[in-house]
Amino acid sequence: MERPNILFILTDQQRKDTLSVYGDLQCETPNLDQLSQEGHVFENAYATCPICTPARASLQTGLYPMHHGMITNSYNYGNMIQELVDTPELLSRQLEKAGYQIGYTGKWHLGTGVENVKNDDYIQYYMKDIHFAELTLGNDSVPTTVGYTGDDFPGHGFGGHRYEQFQQYLKERGLENKIEHIQTGFYNGHQAGVVTSGVETTIESFLVDRTKTILSEFKEQNEPWYFQLNFWGPHEPYFVPQEFLDKYENVSLKPWENLVDESPLKPRIHDVKRGSMTEWQDLEPIVKHYFAGVSHIDYQIGQLIAYLKEQDLYHNTVIIFSSDHGESLGIHNGLFDKALFMYEETCSIPLIIKETQPQQSGMIKEFANSCDIYSTILDYAGVSKEKYERDGKSLKSLIDKTAIDWPDTVVTECSGVGSVLFSQRMIRKGPWKYVFNCGDTDELYHLEDDPYELENLIQTESYQEQVKLMRAELHHWMSEHRDNLIFEFEKYL
Numbered sequence: 001m002e003r004p005n006i007l008f009i010l011t012d013q014q015r016k017d018t019l020s021v022y023g024d025l026q027c028e029t030p031n032l033d034q035l036s037q038e039g040h041v042f043e044n045a046y047a048t049c050p051i052c053t054p055a056r057a058s059l060q061t062g063l064y065p066m067h068h069g070m071i072t073n074s075y076n077y078g079n080m081i082q083e084l085v086d087t088p089e090l091l092s093r094q095l096e097k098a099g100y101q102i103g104y105t106g107k108w109h110l111g112t113g114v115e116n117v118k119n120d121d122y123i124q125y126y127m128k129d130i131h132f133a134e135l136t137l138g139n140d141s142v143p144t145t146v147g148y149t150g151d152d153f154p155g156h157g158f159g160g161h162r163y164e165q166f167q168q169y170l171k172e173r174g175l176e177n178k179i180e181h182i183q184t185g186f187y188n189g190h191q192a193g194v195v196t197s198g199v200e201t202t203i204e205s206f207l208v209d210r211t212k213t214i215l216s217e218f219k220e221q222n223e224p225w226y227f228q229l230n231f232w233g234p235h236e237p238y239f240v241p242q243e244f245l246d247k248y249e250n251v252s253l254k255p256w257e258n259l260v261d262e263s264p265l266k267p268r269i270h271d272v273k274r275g276s277m278t279e280w281q282d283l284e285p286i287v288k289h290y291f292a293g294v295s296h297i298d299y300q301i302g303q304l305i306a307y308l309k310e311q312d313l314y315h316n317t318v319i320i321f322s323s324d325h326g327e328s329l330g331i332h333n334g335l336f337d338k339a340l341f342m343y344e345e346t347c348s349i350p351l352i353i354k355e356t357q358p359q360q361s362g363m364i365k366e367f368a369n370s371c372d373i374y375s376t377i378l379d380y381a382g383v384s385k386e387k388y389e390r391d392g393k394s395l396k397s398l399i400d401k402t403a404i405d406w407p408d409t410v411v412t413e414c415s416g417v418g419s420v421l422f423s424q425r426m427i428r429k430g431p432w433k434y435v436f437n438c439g440d441t442d443e444l445y446h447l448e449d450d451p452y453e454l455e456n457l458i459q460t461e462s463y464q465e466q467v468k469l470m471r472a473e474l475h476h477w478m479s480e481h482r483d484n485l486i487f488e489f490e491k492y493l
Contacts, residue, residue, distance in 0.1 A: 003382055004356045005317040006100075006226045007308075008373075010059070011297060012052065012107055013235035013338065014323035016045075016350035018294045021363075026253055027291040031302035032352070035321060039354030040361050040399050044428070045368040046410050047325040048391075050338045050346040051417055052109050052156070052235075055324040055370050057084055060091045060110065060146075062374035062390035064413060066483055071415040072339075073156070075112060075123050075132070078421045083111035083134045083141035089390065091374055092147040095226050098381045101218045104148035105210045106230030111141030112155040120155065148228075150214055159239060160203045160232045169206045177201045179239050190336070191237035192289045199241045204231060204300045212307050219311060226381065229304070234293035234327070244292040244299070253287055255280040258343075258452035261332040265456040267341070267440040269422055273328070275336040283330040290329060318380050319354040322373060332453075339417035342426040342435045342443070343453055347412045353395065364398050367410035367428060391481065411477050423485055427474045434470035438488055444470065 017023030021036040022043075048058040053073045054065035061084075065071040069081035087093070095102050114135050117123050133139075142152035153163050160166060161177065170177055178197035195202055211229050218225040259280060277283050301321075308314040326346040328335040338346040351368060353376070371392025378388035379396045388394060397403040414424040423438040433453075435443040444457040444467055457463045471493055478486040 002316070003100075003224045004380060005224050005313060006320070006377055006380055007317050008226070008228045008320045008377065009301060009304075009322075010056075010106075010228065010230045011234065011323040012230070012232055013325060013327045014294060014297075014350065015326045015329075015345055016323070016348055017345070018234075018291065019350055021352075022350065025291075026248075026251055028247060028295045029298040031298045031305060032321065032350075035301075035305070035319065035354055036352050039319070039352045041363050042351040042353075042368045042395070043363040043365050044410065045322070045349050045351035046347055046370075046412050046428070047349050048370040049413050049415075050325040050342070051414065052107075052324055053079070054413075054415075056108075056110055058370040058391075059324075059374055060084060061087075061089065062091070062371050062378075062388065062392050064371065064391045064411075064481065064483075065415070066413060066481075066485075067391060070110070071413075072417050074109065075117070075120075076417065077419045078416050081134075082132050083113075083139050084146065085139070086141065086146045089387075090146055091377060092143075094378055094383055094387060095381055096147050098378075098383050099223055100381055101221060101223050101225040102148050103211075103214045103218065103225065103227040104143040104150040104230070105214070106151070106153065106207050106228075107157050107160065107232045108143060108153050108230070109156050111145075113140040113142060114138055116154040151210060157232055159235075159237045160207075161239070165210075166203055166206050169209065170201060173200075175201045177203075190286070191239075192286065193237065193239045194245055195239055195241045199243060199296070199299070202239075202241060202296070204233065204297055207231060208300045208304050211304060215307075215311075215313070219313070224381075226377065231297050231300075233297055234290050238286070238289035238293055240289055240292040240296055244296045245289065247295060248288040248291055251288075253284050253291075256329075256331050256452075258331050258454055259283075259333075261454055263454060263456050265441055265443075265459060266332070267437045267443070269420075269437060269440050270332070270335060270341045272420055273335050273337055273340050275330070275334045277330060278334040280330075287329055290327070316356050318356060319352075320373065320377065321350065321352045321354075323349050324370075325349060339414055340420065340422060340424075342412060342414070342424060342433075344447070344451075347426060353399065355399070364395075366398055366403070366406050367408070368395055368398075369410055369412075409473055409477055411474070411481075413483075423488070425474060425478070425483075425485065425489070427470060427477060429470065429473055432466065432470055434467070434474060436471075436474060436489060436492070438485070442467075442492075 057070040179193040379394035431448040
């Protein structure tokens with residue numbers, strides 16, 4: 001059997017309900033809608049952690065953050081490992097050994113490199129006195145140091161606009177990226193702006209151009225390829241082309257169903273991520289920029305799919321689309337960004353898998369997580385089960401309907417973000433969701449009755465048996481997965 005090409009498209013901080021297959025938001029994504037009709041849609045997919053570096057490291061290692069060591073964003077307090085360690089088990093190394101050509105472009109955020117750290121103003125200002133082991137050992141991690149062909153964009157990137165490769169792309173084409181920054185109306189320093197120089201001058205257009213270039217080179221060889229295209233958006237800065245912002249200019253967006261949260265039983269730690277805006281009239285312009293960013297990325301994905309069809313590659317390419325985690329955008333009384341709260345908008349992720357022969361299919365309801373994506377890619381590449389099953393399982397078995405004893409729970413972990421260290425575990429089973437907030441108020445929600453997580457049932461007398469059951473499920477998961485937090489959690493049992 002001929003091994004397929006594999007294209008993995010990953011967005012950054014995209015809410016799954018921006019896709020019509022998951023929700024009814026007023027966000028236009030015609031190309032991803034079409035992909036969902038031809039592929040398999042996972043209804044209950046979750047990030048291993050609602051933070052960029054940990055979730056992305058899970059995709060490259062097949063491990064939960066507690067096991068790969070990148071438990072918060074790189075070069076943040078509390079992170080154990082700052083640069084992704086090059087091991088034979090990495091996705092890239094396994095694919096390389098399997099005979100795949102492997103390529104990568106776009107956001108990395110799994111390493112910055114010694115010289116880049118030395119020149120990073122933020123790290124030098126706030127962390128210059130911290131002696132990171134990676135800097136002493138010289139353990140740089142960027143895509144090309146772990147086997148990928150393509151582009152190295154060290155660090156976070158903050159939208160990718162400053163990288164030399166993007167500037168060179170513009171220069172070679174006689175283009176200029178012009179952005180009109182919006183100074184007011186965006187909370188807590190979040191940046192937004194309008195790209196007035198045309199779609200072709202955007203970072204998203206550059207990434208798709210790079211993908212086409214590398215895939216054209218791969219096509220000349222006789223070996224199958226794996227390529228990972230990583231958009232910086234729709235994560236802020238919300239710099240979107242005028243053409244796509246215009247789509248929402250005269251649209252009145254519906255406020256979030258959970259814009260106002262009157263529950264007295266919400267963890268205090270949430271306040272760390274609460275912005276200065278709670279009124280929809282103030283939040284709506286932010287959401288419009290976000291939706292415009294999603295629509296623009298959808299357009300660029302459409303351009304890439306058209307290229308695959310033109311090059312007669314589409315029908316021999318498995319396409320996987322997902323995001324590292326979600327986004328809040330003012331839910332629950334003005335929460336912004338992600339981490340430190342475990343709501344569906346930030347923990348659940350979109351996940352679509354289109355196989356080589358497109359087919360219409362319904363939702364796959366079984367739970368999935370970021371580690372499963374790692375296993376699935378390697379399974380399609382022909383890697384043996386004992387090599388690809390680490391903390392995850394191949395979703396291909398769900399698609400093929402050959403799965404045996406598929407887990408009936410899924411867990412998302414968090415250990416804090418920035419300079420805030422805080423341990424959390426979220427577990428789903430059936431319609432129930434329990435969140436262990438170590439040292440703070442725990443949470444229990446029934447997602448069928450309360451999909452917007454407005455009523456925390458953790459202290460409701462009639463649900464105390466359910467609380468015990470969910471805590472027992474989490475304890476069992478912790479034991480099976482060697483979760484070191486189990487010792488603290490046992491105090492709750």
